[in-house]
Amino acid sequence: MRIGLMSDTHGNWEAVDYIAARAKRVDLWLHMGDCTPDAEYLKSLVDIPVYGVCGNCDWASDTFPEERILDIEGHRIFLTHGHNYSVRYSPDLLFDAARLQNADIVIYGHTHVAEFLLDDGIYAINPGSASRPRDEDRPSFMLVDLEKDNPPEPHLIRMKLYE
Ligand SMILES: [Mn+2]
Known part of the structure; x- marks a missing residue:
C-alpha cells in the first residue's frame, strides 16, 4: 500500500490542492499537524x-489527537507532530517514544526538514x-510504499508551487 505524507502546510491550501492533484495512486493520507484545518480541507x-x-x-481534538498509533x-506506525520530543534538536527522544510504543516506524513533522532516518x-x-521548507527552497511531501516484512520505501517529492 502507498501512504501519502504531508505536514506543516500552515494554511497553504494551494499546496494541499497541488499535492492532492498530483498524488493519485495513494491509499491513505497522513497529516502531521500545523494546521489541522488543512487536513480537514484535504x-x-x-x-x-x-x-x-x-x-x-x-x-487537540477527537479527530486530531496529540498522537496516534496505526x-x-x-x-x-507512531504518528506525532514531534514538538513534544524536541525534534528540532535531535531525533533521540522521538526514537525513545517510538520504542516505548513498540512502533517500527515513527512519522513526524515540525522541523520543516525532510528526513528518513534509521x-x-x-x-x-x-x-x-509542504508550505515553508527550511531545508531547500522548494516545499515537499512524501509518498511511502509500505509492504509487510519490508522496510518502508520513501519517495520525497519537491514541489514547484510558484513557477
Ligand atoms: Mn510545528
Missing part, C-alpha cells in the same frame, strides 16, 4: 482516509513542510 478533496494529529499551532501492513530497527520519516 479530506474534502480526496475520497480515501485522512488521518492526522495536531501540531503545536493546533488544539497498524498498517504489519507495521506499527535507528536500531526503527524508521523515522518526516516529509518536510
Whole structure:
C-alpha cells in the first residue's frame, strides 16, 4: 500500500490542492499537524482516509489527537507532530517514544526538514513542510510504499508551487 505524507502546510491550501492533484495512486493520507484545518480541507478533496494529529499551532481534538498509533501492513506506525520530543534538536527522544510504543516506524513533522532516518530497527520519516521548507527552497511531501516484512520505501517529492 502507498501512504501519502504531508505536514506543516500552515494554511497553504494551494499546496494541499497541488499535492492532492498530483498524488493519485495513494491509499491513505497522513497529516502531521500545523494546521489541522488543512487536513480537514484535504479530506474534502480526496475520497480515501485522512488521518492526522495536531501540531503545536493546533488544539487537540477527537479527530486530531496529540498522537496516534496505526497498524498498517504489519507495521506499527507512531504518528506525532514531534514538538513534544524536541525534534528540532535531535531525533533521540522521538526514537525513545517510538520504542516505548513498540512502533517500527515513527512519522513526524515540525522541523520543516525532510528526513528518513534509521535507528536500531526503527524508521523515522518526516516529509518536510509542504508550505515553508527550511531545508531547500522548494516545499515537499512524501509518498511511502509500505509492504509487510519490508522496510518502508520513501519517495520525497519537491514541489514547484510558484513557477
Ligand atoms: Mn510545528
